[in-house]
Amino acid sequence: MMDCTASIHFPPLKNLPRYHHHLPPLKKGGRGELRIGDSYKIPPSPPLLKGGTERMRGMVLVIVLWIVTLLAVMAGSFAYSMRVETRLATTMVERAQARALAEAAAAYALAWQLDFAAQKQWPANGDVHEWAFGGSRVRVSIEDAAGRVSLNNANTLLLKETLLGIGVNEADADHQVAAIEDWRDPDDQTRPDGAESAEYRAAGRSGPKNGPFDSLEELQQVLGIDLETARRFASVATVDTRISGINPTLASIDVLRATTGLDEKTLADYVNARAQAAREDSPQPPLPAMDGRSFFSGSRSGVYHIVAMVETETGTTVRVEAVASTQNPPPGQMVRWLSWRLAP
Numbered sequence: 148m149m150d151c152t153a154s155i156h157f158p159p160l161k162n163l164p165r166y167h168h169h170l171p172p173l174k175k176g177g178r179g180e181l182r183i184g185d186s187y188k189i190p191p192s193p194p195l196l197k198g199g200t201e202r203m204r205g206m207v208l209v210i211v212l213w214i215v216t217l218l219a220v221m222a223g224s225f226a227y228s229m230r231v232e233t234r235l236a237t238t239m240v241e242r243a244q245a246r247a248l249a250e251a252a253a254a255y256a257l258a259w260q261l262d263f264a265a266q267k268q269w270p271a272n273g274d275v276h277e278w279a280f281g282g283s284r285v286r287v288s289i290e291d292a293a294g295r296v297s298l299n300n301a302n303t304l305l306l307k308e309t310l311l312g313i314g315v316n317e318a319d320a321d322h323q324v325a326a327i328e329d330w331r332d333p334d335d336q337t338r339p340d341g342a343e344s345a346e347y348r349a350a351g352r353s354g355p356k357n358g359p360f361d362s363l364e365e366l367q368q369v370l371g372i373d374l375e376t377a378r379r380f381a382s383v384a385t386v387d388t389r390i391s392g393i394n395p396t397l398a399s400i401d402v403l404r405a406t407t408g409l410d411e412k413t414l415a416d417y418v419n420a421r422a423q424a425a426r427e428d429s430p431q432p433p434l435p436a437m438d439g440r441s442f443f444s445g446s447r448s449g450v451y452h453i454v455a456m457v458e459t460e461t462g463t464t465v466r467v468e469a470v471a472s473t474q475n476p477p478p479g480q481m482v483r484w485l486s487w488r489l490a491p
C-alpha cells in the first residue's frame with residue numbers, strides 16, 4: 148500500500164518579523180516546521196503601531212483646529228470689511244442728501260427775492276432762517292450785496308471803519324486802507340502808507356493789480372493784510388456791486404457790527420425790530436442815530452450772497468456759499484450765478 152501521506156515543506160520561520168516570539172508553539176512535528184492541520188493564530192497588532200495611530204489622531208485634531216481658527220479669522224475679517232464699507236456707503240448717501248438739501252435751500256432763499264411781495268416778507272438782510280427737514284437741520288441766510296462793503300467802491304472812511312470794526316488797530320488800518328486803494332487804482336503812484344509796485348518788489352511779492360477786485364480771496368494778496376484779517380473782511384464784503392456805501396436795512400448784523408460802532412444791545416434791538424416789521428409787513432425801522440457816519444445808502448443791488456448749512460441727524464454737515472445776480476440773466480433764466488462754492 149502506497150503511503151499517501153504528503154508533506155509540504157514551509158520555509159523555516161527563522162526570518163519572521165520582530166513579533167515571531169508571539170508564535171504559538173508547534174503542536175505537531177516539533178522540528179521547526181509547520182504541517183497541514185497545524186493551527187496558527189495571527190498575533191494582535193504590536194503595541195508600537197497602536198501608539199502611532201494615537202499620535203496621528205492628535206495631529207489631525209490639531210490641523211482641524213487650525214483650519215477652524217483660520218476660517219473664524221477669515222469670517223471675522225470679512226464681517227469687519229463689510230461693516231466699514233456699509234458705513235462708508237451710508238456716509239456718502241447722507242452727504243449727497245445733505246448737499247441736495249443745501250442746494251435746495253439756497254435756491255429757495257433766492258426764489259423769495261424774485262417777487263416784490265415775497266421780498267418784503269423775507270428781506271435779504273442776512274438774518275438766519277432755520278427749519279428741519281427729514282431729520283436734518285437747515286440754516287440759510289441771504290444778503291443783498293448792497294448791505295455789504297464793496298471792495299471796489301467803498302470810500303476811505305468805510306474801508307477804515309470796517310477794518311477797525313473787525314479788530315485791526317488804528318495804525319495798521321491806515322496802512323491797509325491805503326494798500327487796498329493802491330491795489331485797485333490804475334496808477335502806480337504810492338499814496339501815503341500805501342503799496343504800489345516798488346513796495347511789492349521790495350517785499351518779494353507780485354502786485355499790485357491796478358484794477359478792480361474780481362474775488363474776495365484777492366484780499367489775501369494785498370501787501371500788509373494778514374490771512375485772518377482778509378478772511379474777516381471777506382465775510383462782510385462784496386466785489387459784485389458798484390455802491391460806495393451800505394444799505395443798513397439790508398446789512399447783516401456782522402456788517403452792522405463792523406461798520407456802525409453800535410453796542411450789541413442796540414444792534415440786537417434793531418435787527419429784531421427789522422425782522423418784526425418784515426413779519427407784519429410794516430415799514431422797516433430806521434437805523435439808530437450814529438456819530439457822523441455818512442456811508443449809508445438806500446440802494447439795492449439785485450446781487451445776493453447766500454449761505455446754506457445742513458446738518459444731518461448723524462452729524463454730517465454741508466455748507467454752500469453762493470452769489471447770484473438778477474441783473475442780465477442768461478436767456479430763459481431768472482438769475483445768473485456768479486459763484487458757487489461747496490464747503491464740507
Ligand SMILES: [Ca+2]
Nearest residue numbers: 329332334357
Ligand atoms: Ca495802483
